[in-house]
Amino acid sequence: SQQGEEDPQALSIQEGENATMNCSYKTSINNLQWYRQNSGRGLVHLILIRSNEREKHSGRLRVTLDTSKKSSSLLITASRAADTASYFCATDAGDSNYQLIWGAGTKLIIKP
Amino acid sequence: KAGVTQTPRYLIKTRGQQVTLSCSPISGHRSVSWYQQTPGQGLQFLFEYFSETQRNKGNFPGRFSGRQFSNSRSEMNVSTLELGDSALYLCASSLVGRAYNEQFFGPGTRLTVL
Numbered sequence: 001s002q003q004g005e006e007d008p009q010a011l012s013i014q015e016g017e018n019a020t021m022n023c024s025y026k027t028s029i030n031n032l033q034w035y036r037q038n039s040g041r042g043l044v045h046l047i048l049i050r051s052n053e054r055e056k057h058s059g060r061l062r063v064t065l066d067t068s069k070k071s072s073s074l075l076i077t078a079s080r081a082a083d084t085a086s087y088f089c090a091t092d093a094g095d096s097n098y099q100l101i102w103g104a105g106t107k108l109i110i111k112p
Numbered sequence: 113k114a115g116v117t118q119t120p121r122y123l124i125k126t127r128g129q130q131v132t133l134s135c136s137p138i139s140g141h142r143s144v145s146w147y148q149q150t151p152g153q154g155l156q157f158l159f160e161y162f163s164e165t166q167r168n169k170g171n172f173p174g175r176f177s178g179r180q181f182s183n184s185r186s187e188m189n190v191s192t193l194e195l196g197d198s199a200l201y202l203c204a205s206s207l208v209g210r211a212y213n214e215q216f217f218g219p220g221t222r223l224t225v226l
Contacts, residue, residue, distance in 0.1 A: 033214070048214060088155065099157040099168050099170065100215065102147075102155035102156075103154070105154065
């Protein structure tokens, strides 16, 4: 079963623009993670935000978490061609701390 | 430090056969998780092992099994393969395997069932 739902499913923007992806989830969580997957490097962890945090930054990435709305957003600023990938949110399963439950992903294409 | 390795990278099997996939975690990581990724279902959790014990299992039939060895290397086995088992199988390792930890993924094994 999928916990997170990413929105949009696909996003195409020009290089240099900002990209925003959203993730909604269904149950209460302890943390939420964002991962990136491309054909060259596989699935790579980007950032983790805990349920008591509202915002977190890492380089050009900014993640927000709104537990009252059960949603998170990932902002990539000043996009580059290398950012072309699929982006997934993943959460813990609430009553289980041993597995991640994944959203369907947002496919991001950066046009040169 | 070497990353997570998975072998083989590609596999073609026919229905009814069985297959064994292997995963070597990052040195020092004791937890190994397995995921199935398909275009239709996305990433689905299969199971997680820690110190040779299966701690959690996803909603997959008993044809899917796994094990972990004392050196933390893990294998997963799928018996009586079905066409729907065609997928990318990903292995992830982490220090303790809790869902609040970062997981490090291998490149995956692409299984095609004909």
